[in-house]
Amino acid sequence: MSVIIQNQDFDVGLEYQRLCDANPKAGAVVFFVGLVRDFYSEPEQASEDSDSSPNIDYLELEHYAGMTESLCQETITQAIARFGVADARVIHRVGKLSARAQIVFVAVAGQHRSEAFQAAEFIMDYLKSTATIWKKEVGSNGAHWLGMKDKDAQAAKRWKSSER
Amino acid sequence: MITVLFFAQLSESAGLREVRLDASETQMSVRDLADKVVVELPKQLALDLFDGTVLVAVNKKRADWDTRVHAGDEVAFLPPVSGG
Numbered sequence: 001m002s003v004i005i006q007n008q009d010f011d012v013g014l015e016y017q018r019l020c021d022a023n024p025k026a027g028a029v030v031f032f033v034g035l036v037r038d039f040y041s042e043p044e045q046a047s048e049d050s051d052s053s054p055n056i057d058y059l060e061l062e063h064y065a066g067m068t069e070s071l072c073q074e075t076i077t078q079a080i081a082r083f084g085v086a087d088a089r090v091i092h093r094v095g096k097l098s099a100r101a102q103i104v105f106v107a108v109a110g111q112h113r114s115e116a117f118q119a120a121e122f123i124m125d126y127l128k129s130t131a132t133i134w135k136k137e138v139g140s141n142g143a144h145w146l147g148m149k150d151k152d153a154q155a156a157k158r159w160k161s162s163e164r
Numbered sequence: 165m166i167t168v169l170f171f172a173q174l175s176e177s178a179g180l181r182e183v184r185l186d187a188s189e190t191q192m193s194v195r196d197l198a199d200k201v202v203v204e205l206p207k208q209l210a211l212d213l214f215d216g217t218v219l220v221a222v223n224k225k226r227a228d229w230d231t232r233v234h235a236g237d238e239v240a241f242l243p244p245v246s247g248g
Contacts, residue, residue, distance in 0.1 A: 034248055061247070062171065062172060063247070064169070064171060064221070064224070064240060064242070066224045067221055067224040067225075067240070068247075070224065092247060092248075103248075104247070104248055124248060127247060127248050128245075128246075128247060128248035129245070130245065131245060131247045131248070132171070132221075132240075132242055132245060132247075133245055133246070133247025133248070134171060134172035134173075134243065134245060134246055134247070135246045135247070136172070145172045145173040145176075145243070145246070146246040147217070147243065147244035147246060148244040148245055148246055149246075152248070
């Protein structure tokens, strides 16, 4: 079980190997990698000025050191208890990230795939809606901070209604 | 002293990330602290800080605007998050 917030990139193969080595009895490993999209602009901004494509040069991410780690740790602990999986880890990058860069990694090891998939999705949904991390789009037209999207808030909420 | 932290949009509106405030008053809530802190900072901060979307943390734990704060506390104002 680990949470790492760092600027440097991560190696999915290496992380997979580490998780397998730490959980020799696991029958299922699920992982998710989030990438920086080619452009991120909010729909209303794109339509305001339809002939200019959003010029995003890079993302700048900041976080609340100490709080982010404990929130992610809490989320992992909940996921392990709720879905009965063996282990989970999160790596989230911060700082300057360009298009197509890896941004977040969530991995879950468990006995069976169904619980592992669910736990990974639960962790991502909670991470997106609670972790103290903020993204700023920086491009030739300026820079702006992104807020939580409604669909992310909804995604986290559904875990509250579906008791298992 | 109380340490006040601003993140993301709020740090840009404030023009700084961190400010220290005298905590001699007893019985101060996060809201009272925010009212004090905006006085000396750019007007945009007050607009953003009180827009109804900002969450707060005291000593790196989620708190609310009525939570009491004391000398030595670290109070953070958190705009809507966008990680992942």
